[in-house]
Amino acid sequence: xxxxxxxxxxxxxxxxxxxxxxxxxxxxxxxxxxxxxxxxxxxxxxxxxxxxxxxxxxxxxxxxxxxxxxxxxxxxxxxxxxxxxxxxxxxxxxxxxxxxxxxxxxxxxxxxx
Amino acid sequence: xxxxxxxxxxxxxxxxxxxxxxxxxxxxxxxxxxxxxxxxxxxxxxxxxxxxxxxxxxxxxxxxxxxxxxxxxxxxxxxxxxxxxxxxxxxxxxxxxxxxxxxxxxxxxxxxxxxxxxxxxxxxxxxxxxxxxxxxxxxxxxxxxxxxxxxxxxxxxxxxxxxxxxxxxxxxxxxxxxxxxxxxxxxxxxxxxxxxxxxxxxxxxxxxxxxxxxxxxxxxxxxxxxxxxxxxxxxxxxxxxxxxxxxxxxxxxxxxxxxxxxxxxxxxxxxxxxxxxxxxxxxxxxxxxxxxxxxxxxxxxxxxxxxxxxxxxxxxxxxxxxxxxxxxxxxxxxxxxxxxxxxxxxxxxxxxxxxxxxxxxxxxxxxxxxxxxxxxxxxxxxxxxxxxxxxxxxxxxxxxxxxxxxxxxxxxxxxxxxxxxxxxxxxxxxxxxxxxxxxxxxxxxxxxxxxxxxxxxxxxxxxxx
Numbered sequence: 001x002x003x004x005x006x007x008x009x010x011x012x013x014x015x016x017x018x019x020x021x022x023x024x025x026x027x028x029x030x031x032x033x034x035x036x037x038x039x040x041x042x043x044x045x046x047x048x049x050x051x052x053x054x055x056x057x058x059x060x061x062x063x064x065x066x067x068x069x070x071x072x073x074x075x076x077x078x079x080x081x082x083x084x085x086x087x088x089x090x091x092x093x094x095x096x097x098x099x100x101x102x103x104x105x106x107x108x109x110x111x112x113x
Numbered sequence: 114x115x116x117x118x119x120x121x122x123x124x125x126x127x128x129x130x131x132x133x134x135x136x137x138x139x140x141x142x143x144x145x146x147x148x149x150x151x152x153x154x155x156x157x158x159x160x161x162x163x164x165x166x167x168x169x170x171x172x173x174x175x176x177x178x179x180x181x182x183x184x185x186x187x188x189x190x191x192x193x194x195x196x197x198x199x200x201x202x203x204x205x206x207x208x209x210x211x212x213x214x215x216x217x218x219x220x221x222x223x224x225x226x227x228x229x230x231x232x233x234x235x236x237x238x239x240x241x242x243x244x245x246x247x248x249x250x251x252x253x254x255x256x257x258x259x260x261x262x263x264x265x266x267x268x269x270x271x272x273x274x275x276x277x278x279x280x281x282x283x284x285x286x287x288x289x290x291x292x293x294x295x296x297x298x299x300x301x302x303x304x305x306x307x308x309x310x311x312x313x314x315x316x317x318x319x320x321x322x323x324x325x326x327x328x329x330x331x332x333x334x335x336x337x338x339x340x341x342x343x344x345x346x347x348x349x350x351x352x353x354x355x356x357x358x359x360x361x362x363x364x365x366x367x368x369x370x371x372x373x374x375x376x377x378x379x380x381x382x383x384x385x386x387x388x389x390x391x392x393x394x395x396x397x398x399x400x401x402x403x404x405x406x407x408x409x410x411x412x413x414x415x416x417x418x419x420x421x422x423x424x425x426x427x428x429x430x431x432x433x434x435x436x437x438x439x440x441x442x443x444x445x446x447x448x449x450x451x452x453x454x455x456x457x458x459x460x461x462x463x464x465x466x467x468x469x470x471x472x473x474x475x476x477x478x479x480x481x482x483x484x485x486x487x488x489x490x491x492x493x494x495x496x497x498x499x500x501x502x503x504x505x506x507x508x509x510x511x512x513x514x515x516x517x518x519x520x521x522x523x524x525x526x527x528x529x530x531x532x533x534x535x536x537x538x539x540x541x542x543x544x545x546x547x548x549x550x551x552x553x554x555x556x557x558x559x560x561x562x563x564x565x566x567x568x569x570x571x572x573x574x575x576x577x578x
Binding site for chain 1: 153154155158159162165229232233236319322323330331332333334336344345347348396398399400401402403404409434
């Protein structure tokens with residue numbers, strides 16, 4: 001439902017950088033033990049007051065804990081500038097993003113070759 | 114004191130007839146060798162990391178990384194045409210800076226070349242393994258011990274194939290390499306052709322969401338245009354492998370300069386076009402940090418088939434990276450053997466005009482690394498080794514301009530001081546930006562190198578005189 005809405009909505013921009021949303025400390029402990037990682041794509045419905053009205057996973061990481069924590073963290077930490085309609089009035093907006101869960105503290109870096 | 118002894122410029126070419134390589138390559142071969150070594154599958158993932166660190170301004174990051182590499186490439190072009198010897202940065206340092214520095218540079222080049230070959234072979238195995246196991250190939254033989262396997266057979270296999278090709282014939286290798294590079298460029302062009310029509314300037318707003326300077330973001334990730342440039346830089350090297358072909362170029366004066374500078378320009382264009390098509394097609398937040406951003410973008414556009422074509426072609430063409438770096442490492446070892454640092458018998462050239470013995474030794478070395486060692490943890494060391502080599506080349510350029518201002522320079526870089534200092538400064542900045550454990554591991558590697566030099570190398574080099 002929100003995916004259909006999102007397509008017709010005005011895009012909203014985060015008030016604070018998405019870098020504030022999730023840190024290594026937020027890694028679900030079960031996922032950490034089972035060494036689960038992967039990218040999660042999500043779609044947000046932003047209320048006129050800049051709060052998140054709805055969060056939907058559009059592509060799963062394959063791990064329930066990671067998917068759930070994605071929406072939980074973003075809903076609690078994400079703040080948006082309200083989307084504006086053609087009359088510059090605050091309105092509902094949409095935002096689509098991707099969060100890659102990667103196990104903290106992996107040694108070295110990839111070579112990107 | 115042999116530490117500071119400089120090799121005379123006249124002694125750079127091999128004295129013995131059976132040490133001379135066949136001159137079979139012209140500039141299109143060299144251009145393809147460079148592009149093939151530079152562009153691997155990194156381009157399929159790099160845009161995701163880059164956009165995550167810099168936003169749409171990742172385009173600037175590509176330009177900055179390309180500019181630092183351009184300084185190094187111009188320095189390589191001038192030095193390789195002045196001193197067309199196969200040892201690349203190692204040879205230049207031996208002539209210009211002395212034996213001790215040359216040893217350190219040679220020791221660092223082993224990191225660059227051997228580790229890239231091993232890493233890419235393991236990467237290739239990561240694609241080939243899952244195709245083989247359903248056919249009954251034991252999974253234990255598709256990964257190294259640190260991942261719970263026994264030995265990485267597909268990685269060793271692809272190294273064996275490329276090494277055999279190089280031993281069979283340099284020109285034959287260069288021809289096959291050119292075909293694979295054309296496949297690579299064609300598929301990346303396909304991505305650009307599909308994604309660029311969807312370009313929407315709205316997607317470039319806000320252009321620089323994380324600022325320009327490198328800084329630690331709250332999630333513990335370093336962000337900013339410069340943070341992305343520091344990562345992207347490492348997808349640009351490989352053009353230096355062309356300078357190891359100096360003794361095999363038909364017309365080194367012209368072919369080397371065209372190959373080195375040309376391949377860097379070609380790759381900068383390819384990277385910037387792919388990046389522009391990507392950030393223009395979708396808001397960057399939707400593919401930033403994705404492990405497969407190009408495929409994601411294509412699938413979002415309803416072009417799933419194109420996404421698969423691009424991915425498959427990248428894997429088919431991946432061995433060009435192996436070829437370029439294995440070629441380079443064997444030539445550098447060849448010159449080190451001529452200088453006495455390795456047994457001189459290894460420098461013998463086969464009847465087919467290829468340095469078959471040293472190629473075999475090089476292949477065995479990288480196969481052991483790829484098959485058995487924890488490559489993920491040491492891959493980043495290749496970057497540190499490259500930075501040491503590039504810095505030495507920038508320094509050699511400036512020293513020679515002072516010491517021998519009137520020597521014949523078939524390719525004279527413009528703004529030599531800017532280029533030399535740019536290469537050195539840029540590489541020094543990137544070196545201190547490396548993760549601390551990589552810097553420490555690199556210093557440790559060179560400490561071992563110095564011990565080997567004083568216990569073994571110094572005597573061998575003097576004995577060879």
